[in-house]
Amino acid sequence: MIPKIVLTSDHVDFLKKVSELSGQIVTKCDQCGTCSASCPMVDGMDITPSQMMRLVQLGRREVLESKAMWVCASCFACTVRCPRGSDLSKVAEALRQILLRQAIDHIDIKSIPEDEIERLPQIALVSGCRKFTG
Amino acid sequence: MKEKKINVMERVREASKAVVTGVDDKDIEHWVDIHIMGKAYQVPADLTIMQAIEYAGYRLMRSCGCRAGFCGACSTIFRRKGEYKLQGAMACQTRVEDGMMLVQIPFSPAEKPLYDIREEKYDSSVLLKYFPDVARCVSCNTCTKSCPQDLQVMDYVQAALKGDFRGIAEGSFECIQCGLCAIRCPAEIVQYHMAQFARRMYGRHGSKRDKNVENRVGEIKEGKFNEEFDRVMGLSVAELRDIYTKQQNTREVY
Amino acid sequence: MAELKFIEGYPEYMRASIALVERTRPQRIGKLLPQMTPQEREDILNLCHPDYAPGGKRTLKMGPNRGDLAPNEVADLLEAYPLIKPDKIDLSQVDYETDILIIGGGLAGTSAALLANDHGIPAHKILLTNKLRHGDANSMMAQGGTQAADRPNDSPVLHYIDAMGGGHFTNKPDVVRRLVEDAPGVIRWLEDLGAIFDKNDTGEFVELTGGGTSRKRMHACSDYTGMEELRVLRDEFRNRKIPILEFCPAIELLTDEEGKVAGAVLWNMETDEYKIVKSKATILATGGFGRLHIRGFPTTNHYGATYDGPVIAYRAGARLRDTDTVQYHPTGAAYPQQIIGLLLTEKLRTSGAQPLNKHGEEFVFPLEPRDVEAASFIRECYIRDNGIATPTGMKGIWLDTPLIDMIKGKGSTEKAFPAMVRMFKRFGIDMIKDPVLVFPTLHYQNGGVETDPQGATNIRGLFVAGEVSGGVHGKNRLMGNSTLDCMVYGRRAGMHSAEYVKTGVKIGTLGLRHVKKHIRDLKSSGIKTNRRTPMLLPDYRGKAVLARTIDIF
């Protein structure tokens, strides 16, 4: 038996929100898995990029509890390879932003050890701040 | 002649009384309406924001310091009538305008990192070590727009990312640490603390040292001037006055 | 009255006088009137210096300086009741116990804290208390520079002679000697801490002279000298985590049975509660008295310059000095009205700006000592009637600032005087193009609590530093010696109070006996007054409001 998929209005709202923020038609994804296969960071993710897309399609806010979008390095490998032309990096960014805009930062730059911060180049800190802090 | 002198002092007193003892309504011809924290007051048109607040009846304790634009205590934000722009200014250095809405910002909450300037490495990494928040700058330029000293604040924050101590020192030298930039920064950077650190680093490690002062400190320590001091200090006032007059006549001017 | 027409910041009628200034300008470049002879100087002081004009002073009737002359405004504060009732203060509960209490957070107080710390007093055994914020001080507003005789053609002895002469030979010689001998060391100390002074390409200081200063020894940081010095020291102070209380002025000193100063009663201005500080040594660094507006003069001073230090020290038995003299800075702003009294640094004149009357004529050598220069401005305005009248009824003298660019090159005014240029620009005046209007303004408290070369006073446990002290400058201070005094004697007071504490000072029972005695003396001297001091802050509220205030809370 095929389980019935039920989308409540909350699910629809979340789907809409992610679609708007990312500018992507998330429902176009047909779950081929090319993104997951292309992702260099997938080993560190708890769910794969395609699973992330699926959860968004289903409007499941639980996706925000996953690590996947924080492990994403915005390398755009998925973007160039998606056969449906979806920009998954924008979807991941939308998920990050939903949390960051609630003032939930992923990292605290002040807690990076001093010797590490002295080692890191400007470019790493600036990009880290942009992606992980709101 | 004696009577004239008294007269002079009385005239001086009379001429400055508005700034000395507070404004007297009967001397005022032009008035403006302003809003202090939302409450309307009519005040003389010729006053600074600070004088107007006092005229309205506030006795200042916070938000008032040197009253001359140096100390940064009287940070004020305001909007002019019909304007969407939020302006920053020092209350003691800005004239009230009709329709102005204002509030003073007495304090900028911001922790200052602790360091020992003598031990720090003169290297770009030290700036980000103490002020990693600088990496959050989005170059929106709000800091520059809010600076009452008209400094190019964003440029010196950017200089920090580039590790350019001299750029920060020169760009921030006239900073009065009023905190308006930090209060308004969307990236929550504390510009003035960073600049203070960078200026000291530049002063200590980045600029050349003066040799004369070094020599003179040594000479004094060796007691080079002791004999002459003893001689001069032993002179009578009349003798000293004589030397003084000669010295003044051979003075360097420009 | 018809609406005034303004042309580039000035009322139209002043433009005629400015035209005269412009006309005479080419002939004046590089040509100065000769300096006055000592006799001429004395004559003009007697003629129209506010200190010498009768009616402004009276004799103190009580206390250690009974019989001495002081300005009425000063005497009113010294001969007044305390803010507190001594019996109502609970001294059994000590809020802060410390080795060194420093009252005042300007250059002097901050220097004292750093040096006390350098000399073995741990940071947590120091307490700095401040009436307003740390750094709300006249030091912050010092523009011109700091004197230090460091060039080969100069010497501390020449500096000594200049300072003594400027003070009419009334300074305490041993105190002046330490001032000038420590000066180069102070500059080097600041450089070590990272202060940025004006320098040329080779790292040599750019130095200028000042009024009454015979050699170039003024070390400046554009016209933000005091601000740069103080913010550097304050940053260092904060790095050392020295405890500080802001908005907590000292309202009385505490003494023990031996009469030693043993701390202070502080008042938290924001919560209205008092705090008791017990300390082995106390350094008074409360600054000056510009906000007393002596003789009705406007002032260059900051909001808290209200003579609190000498008032409380006097009650504890401290001897004052040179209470009869006040320094009026010749060049306070006289126009526009929003900035009346604010300082226009003497460095403007050392850089070439000349004072001129309404006809555009020179009438005095620009770099006489401050008292002489100020007196000659008053004479020009009110005796010779050659001043320029402002719309508010003040009179002023032109200071021909455009000369600076002509002498030192285009752009040099903006580079050397960014604060001044900015201030006038805010009110629509371009001081690079047009002269500015000036008149003497109340600037400096020459005298104060008598100090010795260690920064110590006649009372054990009480040290002083900076403007609150007396003896360094005699009856007139030279430009660039105030920031210097603050740092030399701040350092000395910090150092020597540390040594004093280390001798094993024992504080007995805290008391306010001296305050009770003061009240008795006040009554027995027959002084009639309702005034209660220290004054803490001036009151500039509108007269209409004051007339109808009621005290409910």
Add this chain to the structure above:
Amino acid sequence: MSPEQEKGKTDPVDDNQAKGTMIPYFPGCTLKTKAKIFETSALRVARCLGIDLIELPRWNCCGTVTSLTSDDLIHHVAPIRDLVRVEDMNTMGEIYQEYRLVALCSMCFHVLKRAHLRVMQNPGELEKINNLMYLENDYQGKVSVLHFLELLRDIGFPKIQKTVERPLAGLKVSPYYGCLLLRPKEAAIDDPEDPVILSHLLEALGAEVINNPFKTRCCGSYQTVCDKAAVAELTFDILSRARTEGADCVTTSCPLCMFNLADRQKEVMEKHPEFAPMPVLYFTQLMALAFGLDESVCGFDQNVVDPRPLLREKGLST
């Protein structure tokens, strides 16, 4: 304030030399701090090719990563402000009719180029950004953002080959592109899946090009801030593969790739003790070497993994 030169003043170009074609150039923060050798070597090799890269006046940090949400504009202000400065240089006569802006850092290139593309496609957004930056001149959209490699390709690799004085014969170099020069397509300087631009350059320099299948694989980018172990694994994979393919060293065009590939070798070795360090060089360093420039220009002493033993072995360094 004293006008004397600050210690370690970074402009490495000697002003006495003749001026070539002047093109505005965007250094980026890291080239002024941790990647000074990248800038030094690039400015000098450009000069060898008749180009004077003129540092953009009052440039600000581009932001290093492009903000990807549809509604966010504030993070595009920084790169657009930089592009305004290029137009200002033209109107102020600092350069004449030159709207190219050359970036060296891959991330700066990527961000500047994408910001330009975005506002060109969305005039409404450009208007908002111009309004927010009301103290600046409006952005006219005239700037074309180039990566230095693109400029080199425009100059022509044969011309570069002619400039070579010391061919890098025998040096086996694996080009590493990373992400932002190639992806997404609209901001790519070459084929995203099979780029050749660095290979062509290296061939022109006389080096032996070693193809690494991981040449376009991400180094972990900004993840280095919060997960250095993950980044070290990626570095291990990329470099190990390069070595397996026969490379002596790797070359890159991005200071963040450089940090992850070179500095993070410390973390790689903690996890994989068998890993032998491998030099990673900016392509401009190799150009400087091949052009016969002084070793101080090449800056090999500043590479985290010292390439000099390798270069000596290959007879390319004394």
